[in-house]
Amino acid sequence: MNLRGHAGRIAALTVIGTAIVLPLVIFVLGPNMPPGNWTSAGTSQVFDNTVLLVVMTPFTVFILVYIAYAVTVFRAGPGEELRDGPAIRGHLPSQIVWLATTTAAVLFLAIFGSAELLASNGSGGGSGPNPITKPSGAVLPVQVIGQQWEFTYRYPTYGGVETAELVLPVDRQIEFHVTSLDAIHSFWAYELGVKADANPGVDNIAFVKPKKQGTFQIRCAELCGLWHGYMSDTGRVVDSSQFSTWITQQQHAFTSVQRYLPKYATTYSPDPEARAG
């Protein structure tokens, strides 16, 4: 069989394989992609991950089909002389198909990714101190302070109270201000779909809107020293009345230290000379 014949069979098998796998990817695998549908950012990431899977499915099927076809059809028989196949170098149709396909995939991903970032206000990622897009309506600002090796949280709209636990009200737009007061950390609230670097002297803003109540895991996602692996926490999403009760309790519990806290600012920069060694 000539090269065109082999290519045609591989192409046909790829199309058939893709037609079989694609519905499974879209309807079975996709909806279960991480991080889940806890938040608006999480839902956006599930959709993005599903689209990425859809894009990579034909390529993956093609590679698997090609390997299986080569192993089956091009296998040397017993006693058969070992010889190379026809050179594909300089084969214009193959080059055109390969370049056109990969260019289309890369361009699509670039345009789709940019559009998704804009449409979902950063999709849970840190957007720096001046995000290009912001959600409309009121937001609840929450500052996340990374330090070796614990996260603490400040609520500027509640007198700047600082807490050791992260509690968020459900169905409210949250505006995280992620920063650090020592090394580089990364605030990763997995189920919320939020991952934002915590850099000293930088206000890294990330948006999220929790859609259901429960607990979520918080981890540092940037190697930050000896206890990086222990720098984890459990946060909670609660209803608005529970949140009001909790924040009042926190204000009461931390009254003693409140007078020592610096005035709320989007970054936290202690004097290194006075605060070290």
Place this chain on the structure above:
Amino acid sequence: MVSATAKKLVAVACGVAAVAILIGAYVTFLTGGPTPYTIPTANAASGRSANLTLQTVAAVGSKLAPNKNWVSYLVRENGTWHRSTVWTLPANAVVHVTIYNYDGQSGLRNPFLAQPRGLLDGNTFRVDGKPLKVLDPDTASHTFAIPALGVIVPVLGIGDDAKNQCEYAPCEESMAHETVTFSFRTGKAGHYRWQCFVPCAAGFYYGFGGPMQTIGYMDGFVNVV
């Protein structure tokens, strides 16, 4: 006559075995860690309890560590001070902690940590016998914290003008120091890290390196059993 191929195979097998033994020993050391010091437990009708007595020093000295100028915690074992930061504590017990701090005041980077958490007696701790709810963060020298148990306590440092300051550990009680006492409940069994939250490593970048990043000085483990 042993063939050259057989010799090569034996050599490769020996090499693989040697590497496997080294990896195994390394993993065993990492997972096992230093030998923990078991804090004696007292059993009474009111429940189990233990006394943990610590010393914090600005320079550990050459008798106790190869890095004589590193800041360090020490633990008192049977009346003698040792540089050990891995301790075994009883589960569901009250632990009474006494810290003799001989180090100066370097201040907390985050003043929020000046208020203790996770303690008995309504989160009250005592400095030289005086009950406190919060410490001026500028006067802190170190903290003692077991984050997974929610325990954190700031430790008052001695003043710059204090007389008879300790140069190298172990320090005597007659030397300038502050005494911090508090109690907490251990809860369920587990393996927890403890640490100091003050970047107190003099001579390192912003105080973050050396003894702050090395178990055996300002960090360690608590085995609750």
